[in-house]
Amino acid sequence: MLIHPWDAAHDPDEWRAWLSRHDFGQLAVNGLPGEPPWVQPLHFRYEAEPGPYGQVLTHLARPNPLWRALEENPTVLLSVVDDYAYVPGPWAAPEGSPPEHGTPTSFYAAVQLRCTAHVVDDPAEKAELLNRQVAHFQPEGGTAPVAPGEAPFGRLLAGLRGVRLDVTDVRAKFKYANHKPEPVQDAIVAGLTTRAARGDAEAATHQLRRRPASSV
Structure with missing residues (x-):
């Protein structure tokens, strides 16, 4: 993933805060x-x-077919992408230029976690891992805890394998045209606000949030 200096995370707190609100991604495992x-x-x-x-x-x-490849090479990449929006060319046209001279682009936030994977097969360890996952997604409760050999979920443990990913490196990108002149950024935010499609509000928020304090 190419990361220009103006798209890089300002500091680790920025990508950590973003990742705390995003918990669905794609795990890439090296093939055999x-x-x-x-x-x-x-x-x-x-x-x-x-x-x-x-x-x-x-x-x-x-039964997932990736286990053999994962055990062959435990170095993996977890990719999380969201808050994306398509920016039409006319919105990004430089001041004084015809709208049709603007360059279309994509806005998005992306965090890639390089990890070492550890497969968890011990029933008690799997149960703890599953309970921690459920606690994250259902803080209000409502689902019985998982315990080996106990109803209602103990018998299902054998059909699952847990995965713990120890994160060894992070690459984070917030691509929101913050290197563009402010009038161009303002035009893009206006376009996103008016269109109000999926992801537009989040993209506009990032675009405004990442501007230098002196320009806000």
Whole structure:
């Protein structure tokens, strides 16, 4: 992923705050020799500790075909992308130029976590991992806890494998044209606000949030 200086996260707090609100991504696992990578969409729980980058907890069905590749090479990439919007060319036209001379572009936020994967098969450890995931997605409760050998979910543990991803590096990008002149940025925000399609409000918020304090 190319990251220009103006698109880079301002600091680790920025990508951590964004990731705390996004918990669905794609896990890319290196393929076996001669095969392409496996890419698995999944929900996950990100935890800021331990280590400098934290860890990710998730699980997959035991019949999933990626296990052999994962065990062959535990270095994986978890990619999370959201808050995206298409910016039509006329919105981005430089001042004094015809609208049709504007360059279309994409806005998006992306965080890529390079990780070392650890497969969790111990029933008690799997149960703890699953309960931590459920606690993240259902803080209000309403689902019985998972416990090995106990109803209602204990018998289902054998059909799942847990995955703990120790994060070893992070690449974060917030592509919102913050290197453009302010009048162009203002025009783009106006266009996003008027169109109000999926992701437009979030993209406009990022565009305004990431401007230098002196220009806001």
